[in-house]
Amino acid sequence: MNGSYRSMAKATLRYHSFPTSKAPVYTLNQMRRSASLQTLLIYGLSGPIIALNIWLLSVLFRFFQNPITILSIAAILAFLLNYPVKLLEKVRITRTQAVIIVLLLTLTLFIVLGVTLVPMLIDQTIQLLNKIPDWLATSQANLDHLESLAKQRRLSIDLKLVTNQINANIQNLVQQIASGVVGFAGTLLSGILNVVLVIVLAFYMLIYGDRVWSGLVNLLPSNIGIPFSRSLQLNFQNFFLSQLLLGLFMVIALTPIFLFLKVPFALLFAIIIGISGLIPVVGATLGIGLVTMLVLIQNWWLAFPVATMAVIMQQIKDNLLAPKLMGNFIGLNPLWIFIAILMGFEIAGLLGTLVAVPIAGTIKGTFDAIKSSNHSDFVSNFRVNYGSEFEEDE
Numbered sequence: 001m002n003g004s005y006r007s008m009a010k011a012t013l014r015y016h017s018f019p020t021s022k023a024p025v026y027t028l029n030q031m032r033r034s035a036s037l038q039t040l041l042i043y044g045l046s047g048p049i050i051a052l053n054i055w056l057l058s059v060l061f062r063f064f065q066n067p068i069t070i071l072s073i074a075a076i077l078a079f080l081l082n083y084p085v086k087l088l089e090k091v092r093i094t095r096t097q098a099v100i101i102v103l104l105l106t107l108t109l110f111i112v113l114g115v116t117l118v119p120m121l122i123d124q125t126i127q128l129l130n131k132i133p134d135w136l137a138t139s140q141a142n143l144d145h146l147e148s149l150a151k152q153r154r155l156s157i158d159l160k161l162v163t164n165q166i167n168a169n170i171q172n173l174v175q176q177i178a179s180g181v182v183g184f185a186g187t188l189l190s191g192i193l194n195v196v197l198v199i200v201l202a203f204y205m206l207i208y209g210d211r212v213w214s215g216l217v218n219l220l221p222s223n224i225g226i227p228f229s230r231s232l233q234l235n236f237q238n239f240f241l242s243q244l245l246l247g248l249f250m251v252i253a254l255t256p257i258f259l260f261l262k263v264p265f266a267l268l269f270a271i272i273i274g275i276s277g278l279i280p281v282v283g284a285t286l287g288i289g290l291v292t293m294l295v296l297i298q299n300w301w302l303a304f305p306v307a308t309m310a311v312i313m314q315q316i317k318d319n320l321l322a323p324k325l326m327g328n329f330i331g332l333n334p335l336w337i338f339i340a341i342l343m344g345f346e347i348a349g350l351l352g353t354l355v356a357v358p359i360a361g362t363i364k365g366t367f368d369a370i371k372s373s374n375h376s377d378f379v380s381n382f383r384v385n386y387g388s389e390f391e392e393d394e
Contacts, residue, residue: 070201072351073198075236080241103202125268227366235359243277255270272290276290280357284317288307288311340356
């Protein structure tokens with residue numbers, strides 16, 4: 001009798017503890033419907049919300065352009081200098097001492113470059129601006145000679161419209177560069193002040209940046225803040241360090257090549273291509289195109305080897321060096337990279353194009369980490385819940 005009572009009690013408890021087979025299916029269908037509605041609502045509202053945020057960012061950047069630019073440059077400098085600081089810390093040097101040593105070495109490097117390289121670049125830029133009108137006249141004479149030869153052979157070629165358009169574009173570019181040079185000379189004092197502010201901010205970011213960043217990240221939920229912090233550090237440090245090294249490679253590789261080809265303003269043209277390469281995807285192409293156009297209006301035959309060698313160096317950089325330096329840490333489709341660059345330029349100009357790709361990579365890396373963590377939590381909860389039910393049922 002006692003055994004029969006116990007079996008009846010277990011059956012009763014099992015009946016009340018576990019629902020029938022129909023109830024979970026109905027509840028699961030409801031959850032699927034609500035999840036699909038939530039997904040549609042999220043996707044429907046994400047477009048207008050993103051567009052509104054982009055517009056607000058552009059408005060804020062216009063109001064606070066100078067402080068945002070200074071803070072961004074200081075943050076990038078702190079990201080780059082954090083590598084040598086960590087190396088010095090491994091030699092049992094305190095972080096404050098390591099930061100001071102690295103900043104002093106950086107200032108020394110800037111002073112040496114400012115005394116030796118910058119005056120040379122300014123002199124070559126002024127000479128280039130003075131010679132461009134003569135180059136345009138020579139190019140126009142060469143095109144007229146080519147057109148006359150074509151007419152002698154009864155070939156209908158009219159190059160006046162093309163040459164006028166090219167000359168107009170080049171003259172506009174020269175005027176913009178000249179106005180920029182004049183503006184830079186007029187605001188030299190403010191530029192020096194901005195450099196000092198950048199160095200001071202980079203110093204404090206290197207010393208207290210971890211504390212400030214930890215406080216900001218702690219304001220976010222842990223499942224968002226931790227992957228966001230890791231993704232931001234990975235993307236910004238690796239991206240800017242890799243881009244800086246790749247741009248330096250282009251300058252070092254192209255300068256002796258241009259000198260061997262006897263290209264005028266070889267150092268200036270190599271630096272233009274190297275700095276343009278800091279902009280991902282389109283920067284190197286724009287720099288090579290600009291240099292080729294400037295050489296073309298002076299010497300047609302010299303433009304071809306200049307463009308060829310620059311493209312060869314770019315291919316070596318993109319296919320051999322870039323994969324080893326950058327790897328696949330950003331993980332973005334080239335189309336999304338191009339869209340991010342366009343949006344960054346629309347919001348913050350040149351600074352936006354420089355930080356657009358690491359910001360996009362940070363967003364993607366954060367979402368990927370959140371999705372993977374949610375998936376692992378779901379799988380672990382599924383195993384625990386259903387495993388416990390199976391154990392009780394046995």
